[in-house]
Amino acid sequence: MAFLSDTLARVKPSPTIAVTNKARELSEAGRDVIGLGAGEPDFDTPAHIKAAAIAAIEAGKTKYTAVDGIPELKKAICAKFARENGLSYKPSQITVASGGKQVLFNALVATLNPGDEVIIPAPYWVSYPDMVLLAGGTPVFVEGKMEAGYKINAADLEAAITPQTKWFIFNSPSNPSGAAYTRDELKALTEVLLRHPQVWVMSDDMYEHLVFGGFEFTTPAQVEPGLYDRTLTCNGVSKAYAMTGWRIGYAGGPEHLIKAIAKVQSQSTSNPCSISQYAAVAALNGPQDYITESRVAFERRRDLVVAALNECPGITCPTPEGAFYVYPSIAGLIGKTSAAGVTIGDDETFATALLEETGVAVVFGAAFGLSPAFRISYATSDAALSDACARIKSFCEGLK
Numbered sequence: 464m465a466f467l468s469d470t471l472a473r474v475k476p477s478p479t480i481a482v483t484n485k486a487r488e489l490s491e492a493g494r495d496v497i498g499l500g501a502g503e504p505d506f507d508t509p510a511h512i513k514a515a516a517i518a519a520i521e522a523g524k525t526k527y528t529a530v531d532g533i534p535e536l537k538k539a540i541c542a543k544f545a546r547e548n549g550l551s552y553k554p555s556q557i558t559v560a561s562g563g564k565q566v567l568f569n570a571l572v573a574t575l576n577p578g579d580e581v582i583i584p585a586p587y588w589v590s591y592p593d594m595v596l597l598a599g600g601t602p603v604f605v606e607g608k609m610e611a612g613y614k615i616n617a618a619d620l621e622a623a624i625t626p627q628t629k630w631f632i633f634n635s636p637s638n639p640s641g642a643a644y645t646r647d648e649l650k651a652l653t654e655v656l657l658r659h660p661q662v663w664v665m666s667d668d669m670y671e672h673l674v675f676g677g678f679e680f681t682t683p684a685q686v687e688p689g690l691y692d693r694t695l696t697c698n699g700v701s702k703a704y705a706m707t708g709w710r711i712g713y714a715g716g717p718e719h720l721i722k723a724i725a726k727v728q729s730q731s732t733s734n735p736c737s738i739s740q741y742a743a744v745a746a747l748n749g750p751q752d753y754i755t756e757s758r759v760a761f762e763r764r765r766d767l768v769v770a771a772l773n774e775c776p777g778i779t780c781p782t783p784e785g786a787f788y789v790y791p792s793i794a795g796l797i798g799k800t801s802a803a804g805v806t807i808g809d810d811e812t813f814a815t816a817l818l819e820e821t822g823v824a825v826v827f828g829a830a831f832g833l834s835p836a837f838r839i840s841y842a843t844s845d846a847a848l849s850d851a852c853a854r855i856k857s858f859c860e861g862l863k
């Protein structure tokens with residue numbers, strides 16, 4: 464009898480973490496590696512947030528807290544939703560977990576039964592399909608083509624909905640493509656959803672602050688108040704305040720769903736780290752300068768990377784609206800052979816050859832459900848990005 468569960472057998476480990484580990488290994492072995500795989504800001508957590516955490520430790524706020532968040536943090540989250548998204552939630556409609564990832568996972572575990580379908584636009588964040596599988600549901604993919612800016616439209620969404628559809632996972636700006644939906648594009652999707660009352664919306668707004676060129680960020684429950692009662696609006700402090708290691712994510716939604724999510728958490732991890740919760744209060748209530756500063760830096764890097772990649776023969780890189788990722792197509796490289804004799808049959812071979820031959824670590828598109836492409840996280844220094852793009856260019860020029 465197999466020791467591991469059938470459910471686990473359906474799931475694969477995170478490919479982005481695998482690439483990061485491989486790059487670290489090569490680097491430790493003395494290779495000159497530029498890692499563009501990890502999805503985290505390279506900036507430090509702002510000083511006033513760290514100070515709030517230190518003050519919390521010194522004040523003895525080091526014990527168990529309420530399972531799904533301290534009242535101060537829930538209040539700060541309600542104020543954030545009202546201030547930035549025009550959404551009105553009561554503290555009883557807020558849940559806090561150990562990262563946005565845990566909020567999404569808990570919500571799926573709390574709601575999915577075998578046979579339930581979850582619509583996921585591709586390219587998608589690597590964890591969505593596997594979280595759905597772990598929770599016993601069935602992922603249903605809808606492709607957002609490069610020519611459409613990696614976005615899906617109303618007809619695509621309508622065609623994917625069945626009586627079994629339970630959730631539509633919406634992620635704008637997107638990891639991995641950086642694509643963000645305009646208010647009108649989102650409105651077209653919400654009009655479809657209004658016609659299908661069995662479908663709930665899980666909006667992953669993790670990258671909301673990283674939008675460029677005056678782009679206006681909007682979220683489904685804000686654009687279509689008719690969906691408020693069946694939308695879980697998910698967010699977190701990881702990307703907004705360079706707090707990936709602190710592990711605080713949160714969501715607002717209907718009270719009965721929030722209670723169900725807390726039930727899952729009460730029997731698994733219990734409360735998120737007490738100290739991190741106090742730090743998150745300072746992040747949400749305190750000065751917001753970091754958000755603007757990081758946005759300026761990321762926009763400059765986006766422009767640098769997009770321009771440099773479009774100079775590489777065989778690579779086409781659209782300009783995304785947000786996040787800190789680009790998702791170039793390598794359709795023009797398939798079938799070519801590298802200087803070391805590797806034939807580029809797909810995007811995984813491309814990423815492996817690129818790492819081995821140039822030391823640049825990127826994540827192959829198949830991991831995100833749309834090929835042939837790759838993802839670059841440009842959350843690293845301008846100098847490292849210029850160096851990496853120069854290496855990618857010489858790799859492409861060397862292909863026969």
Ligand SMILES: Cc1ncc(COP(=O)(O)O)c(C=O)c1O
Pocket residue numbers: 502561562563564565588634637638667669699700701707710711712
């Ligand atoms: C789209 C998306 N959602 C959620 C998360 C989870 O973030 P965290 O668990 O750090 O809050 C990430 C992190 O990479 C992400 O890219």
